[in-house]
């Protein structure tokens with residue numbers, strides 16, 4: 209997992225976890241990744257501040273803080289994903305159909321999770337259907 213500091217074309221800063229830089233590129237390309245503030249799909253990796261430090265102790269304290277922040281962010285993410293999974297029906301590759309049916313009132317309104325290809329994701333977003341990527345966490349693989 210890679211943690212990226214991100215920003216949109218309007219300068220909003222946020223962050224995200226990705227399986228790798230290729231995963232990040234794929235999500236940006238498919239328009240899957242949007243700014244949580246303004247919904248812009250023009251998202252780029254944020255500029256990282258240069259690591260300048262005068263004292264070694266200061267550096268290690270900073271590293272510990274970043275470590276803790278990343279662990280806390282990961283815990284939060286893990287819990288959020290677990291909540292979503294616990295409350296949603298896994299509809300697998302029927303996801304685009306089900307999301308559409310729920311959106312148009314043809315199916316019972318409920319939380320669903322499933323798979324969608326990038327072009328299906330784009331179609332759903334074009335229709336104004338609210339969907340969000342569910343991050344794949346390292347422990348979810350089994």
Ligand SMILES: [Zn+2]
Nearest residue numbers: 216220243246
């Ligand atoms: Zn924004």
